Amino acid sequence: MDMFSVLTDALIITIISFLPFEEAARTSVLSRRWRDLWRSTANIEFDERFFVRDNVAVETQRVQRLEFINFIRCWPHEDTAELILRRFMLRMSKPCEFKCDVQMCISFAISRDVEVLELDFSDPTWDENDMENHEPEFDLPMQIGLPALESLTLFACSFNPALLINLRSLKHVSFGWIAVRMSTLNDLLRNSTCLESLRLKKCWNLEHLSIFERDLALKTLVIDNCNFHQECFAVEAPNLRSFKYSGSVGNFELLFTRHLEEAELDFGSESEFDESGGELLQTLLSSLDCARVLKVCSYILQVVPTGEEPLRMQSPLNVRHLILNTALHRDEYWGIAFFLKSCPFLETLTLQMSPPRIFPDYQPPFQFDPSRFWSGNIERLYRCVLRTLKVVEVKGFQGTVNETRLLRYLLYNGRAMQELKLYLSNEADGHGGDRSVYFQRAVFVMGFPKASPNAHVMII
């Protein structure tokens, strides 16, 4: 018997509302009863990318875009006025071409008292890595009368800062591809005392970052490739659990507490080797020393050993899970050793293999022979490797010489090792290597001598 027969239509709609929009639409074929129920979902995503594909001709894309606009225009809105709408998301590039439709969408969402509002007018052709500041595609002309709004996302959509004053229930804010001033952020933090997460992506016009609100409830802070006038980041956030930063190296003064659980640093946009940058990085890392999960990039691996103490942090880090974005290039060896030595409680090590970002003027702290670096001489016997490291993951394993050297070292010395997971890369390596070759190499790694009788290698 159909299990859903004991539930009312309203209850099925509540269930559908927990599905992503595309999946909700697919429930239309389940049975006659389900045909139109999904149109009452409380979770609406009008996403251009459901209709417009990026691998077709421009003319076809234009037609697909019109199908998308038509879809929006045909969406039932009068007879559903009593239904709850919790989330409304609109993603569309070049909104100026359909300004009226966009405005009607926004009015529709406001009239239904949404809790989550997401407007994304960014263009998929914009390059996240360039420093270009794109003019906003749309301006929110009105005050948003949504005192119950909990989550707001605005991408490439400018707004009047005064709008934020009335949004006192805000918990999550995400701004992208727009100009934001520090004063706007400070007003936001002061007015929305429940704010839990703040994300800034590709924003510009920020003088610097200066966050010192008393009793800040903020739990998550993400700064993603923003353009600051001055690279100074002073943040006091006693409740912060998660801190993620990508962009240029700057002056960091971070006052976090033991609540900090994870930290991610990505200085991939730096283009020069800074031979005196180690000090700054070590100070930054010590302000993040409570984090249990730490992710660092290749730049950090190359530069951190240039501090006064090239071999390890002055005080150990609390890290249990270390994620390295690395090519396992020999210029990163000292950095990897630095972290292994600085994380005496490390339990999981994840190597996310990525293309090398190596600086031509890199200088190692000491002369060394790369082929013998991981040979397990006494300097390489780190506490975490010997005692606490249980799981090692390699994402994008290709079985290069550098990968196998490090893995041989870890298996040979890792007395607490339980699992080595090799996630094979799906990309060709340009020398005729492909997944089957990587598989063979992974099998070879399986045969390495292991210090831990429980260690077991998985190829995925």
Place this chain on the structure above:
Amino acid sequence: MSSPPSASASSSPPPCPKKMITLRSSDGATFEIEETAALQSKTLENMIHENCASTLIPVPNITGEVLARVVEFCSKHAEAGVDDESLGAWDEEFVAVDHTTLFDYIRAANFLEIPTLLDLGCQTVADMIKGKTPDEIKKTFKITTACTPEEEEEVRGENQWAFE
């Protein structure tokens, strides 16, 4: 009922004994629940305020087996000092039941207007639907399709974008 004397030296009022409400299920079983826990249900909240004298509330639509679990849920969620993580783990275990029971929870939460339980139950069913093909969903929930192949073609055509 007399209240025990206050042990503290401050001028705060003496602690009141917890007021218990008794619920009676459709099959006559009775369950005690603290008033604070009962207030998780908007329906019970209204009934409590209407029948101030009586503390026995009949709940005709729900069997004893399900009502017992609902009482457990409300009591757990009314407990002070439980952190989010452990409450989340407790909730996960609570809904690790067979489909029929899960649907019973949803209907009970709907009737008693307990938003936390309703959301939890519906989210769990949604998670079972996510990632499955229509055929897999029909099989899991024994949905016997009343659509003819032509009807199904038509609906797919209407929502083509979702199937690509």
